[in-house]
Amino acid sequence: MSTATTVPRPSYLDALEPVLTGIIAPAAGEIDRTAAYPQAALDALAQAGLLGLVSAKEVGGLGEGIRAATLVVEQIARHCASTALVVCMHYAAAAVIEAHGPRAVREAIAEGRAVTTLAFSEAGSRSHFWAPVSTATASGIWLVPANAEGLRVTAPFDGLGLRGNYSSPVTADGVIVSQDAMLGEDGKGFDIMMTIVLPYFQFMSAGCCLGMMEAATTKAAAHVGGTKLEHIGQSLADLPTVRAYVARMRIKTDMVRALLLDGLDALENGREDAMLRVLEVKAAAGEASTEVTDLAMRVSGGAAFRKEVGVERHFRDARAATVMAPTTDALYDFIGKAACGLPLFG
C-alpha cells in the first residue's frame, strides 16, 4: 500500500537520504542508549547543506520554508526522533534569525557553521510559553551565543524518550548581550512567536510525530506478518483482532498526514483556516502518535516489550509531544476558544 505524499519528491530529501542511511539510522540505537548528542548527524547535515534549509539563498541557504522543514524532520524521526527534535529546534530558531538576525549569523547558519535553538519555556511560567517571566525585557526574543558569560546549563537531559536531545534548563545570571542581539523590535516578541515560531514548531513537531507513527506502523505490520503461531499454522496477522489494530494505526497515521498536508496548503495559500490548522496539527499528531505507538506495542506483544521489534523507542519518544509546549491540553483550550469565537489570549 502506498503512503507517499502528494508532493513530488524534492531535491532536499534526495540530499537527506545518504545522511539518513549512512549516519542517522546506524547511530539511532546508541543515541537512545547513551543519551548522546547527535553530533555526527549534525555534521553530516551541515555537509549536505541541510542545516541551511530555511536560510535564504542570498546568504547561501536553500531558501526553503515550513513545508521542507516539516518533511525533513519527518524523515529523520522515522529513524531517530532525538536527532529530529534537535533539527526541528534548529530550524525554528533559524527561521527567526533569518527574519530578524544579523547577516553574519544568517550566513553561519546557512553554511552549517552554527546550530541554533529556542529557549522559550521558563521555570516560572512552565508550559505557558507565551508568558515570559525572566527580566531584561518582558517580551523580547534575544540571540544569545552559547558561550555568553553567565550562561549555564544546569543539568544534562535525562528523559524517558528523545534521549539524545539536549534540551536542558539554562540559567542566565547577569548575561550581557548587546542591544543589537535583540531579534525584532522591542515589544514585538509575541508577534514573532505567533507568526514564525508557532507555525514552524507546530508543523515540524507534527512531522516528527508522523515519522514515528510511520516507522512504528511499518515495523509492527512487518512483525505481525512475519511471526508465526506454529501450532495453528497462522501468523499474528491472520488474527482479525491484530489486523484491526494495525488498520487503526494505518488510519491514524494517514489522517495525520492528510491534516498536515492540508495545513501546509492552508498556510502557503493564506487560507482563512490557516491559524486553526497551525493549532490543530500538533495536537492531532501528538495524540495520534501516542495512540499509534501504544498499539504498535500491543500488537507486537512481549517481543516489543523486550525491544526486539524496534517500536519501544517510538513508544517512549512519542510521549513527549503531548507535554511539549504548546501542550495538547493548552492547544485544546486555544482550539476550543477559536471554535467558540472567543479570543485566544485573555
Ligand SMILES: Cc1cc2nc3c(=O)[nH]c(=O)nc-3n(C[C@H](O)[C@H](O)[C@H](O)COP(=O)(O)OP(=O)(O)OC[C@H]3O[C@@H](n4cnc5c(N)ncnc54)[C@H](O)[C@@H]3O)c2cc1C
Ligand atoms: C523533550 C523535550 C524537549 C524540550 N525542548 C524545549 C526547547 O527546546 N525549548 C524550550 O523552551 N522548551 C523545551 N521543552 C519544554 C516544553 O516545551 C514544556 O515547557 C515543558 O515540557 C512543560 O513541562 P512542565 O512540567 O513545565 O508543564 P506544566 O506547565 O507544569 O504542565 C503540566 C500539565 O498541565 C497542563 N496545563 C498547563 N497549562 C494548561 C492550560 N492553560 N490549559 C490546559 N492544560 C494546561 C499541561 O498540558 C500539562 O499536562 C522541552 C520539553 C521536552 C519534554
